[in-house]
Amino acid sequence: MSYRESLNEQQLKAVEFKGQHLLVLAGAGTGKTRTIIGRAAYLVEKGAQASKIQILTFTKKAANEIVERVKSNLPKASAQSLNGATFHSWCNQLIIKYPNLFGAANFTVIDPDDQLGIMKMICGNYKEAYSKFRIKPQQLIDIYSYARNTKKNLTESLRDLVYNGKNDKDTDYEISAIKTDVELLLRAYQKKKMELRYLDYDDLLLVVSTQLNSNPEAKSLLAQDLDYLLVDEMPGHESFTVGIANAIY
Structure with missing residues (x-):
């Protein structure tokens, strides 16, 4: 046909x-x-x-x-x-x-397993910050990716992925209590990627879109x-x- x-x-x-x-x-x-x-x-x-x-x-x-x-x-x-x-x-x-x-040039694309390995290393290097909340390394990667792809700030990304979109005073307080330490880990993850000259899957989209724009x-x-x-x-x-x-x- x-x-x-x-x-x-x-x-x-x-x-x-x-x-x-x-x-x-x-x-x-x-x-x-x-x-x-x-x-x-x-x-x-x-x-x-x-x-x-x-x-x-x-x-x-x-x-x-x-x-x-x-x-x-x-x-x-x-x-x-x-x-x-x-x-x-x-x-x-x-x-x-x-x-x-x-x-x-000279960058290596890493897969999700590599991402998780780097994030676990970061959590180990920043034990004091990581011990202040109950978010697993994989979920930290998910938050990092979600924020980049949706262009939402960290507060809203945490609200959506960790607190199921709840929007009340108790949730606001909990987010404010962990936000600084979560941000510290995510920035350290990004910095480590750059030091190792790694690109993750989200970087692929960002690098190409930035140049095309x-x-x-x-x-x-x-x-x-x-x-x-x-x-x-x-x-x-x-x-x-x-x-x-x-x-x-």
């Missing part, structure tokens, strides 16, 4: 869109991914180079499935070079390809590599969203 046969009128309109930037807003299960698949197939049919189309989504499995479904709608050879990746893996690829441009050379290089960027479920990280949206002309 052709991809066109599975699309409704609005989806087909998005698939055959002639402009530069298009945002599709729709609820879960309404066919956004199917529309992305149709869009990629349509672009290849119209002569776009598959290698210059990048598909981004949250999971490797989803990225692979989208690419395979696009290929199933086209002649065998036409979409073989189509690219699908997660946001983090794509940013990592860019940093590896252009380390100096993204200011990440502020560096014309980064935008130009990316525009040379890609003609189309198809994003399935844009992440909530505002600066990353803006950077990606403005990267491809």
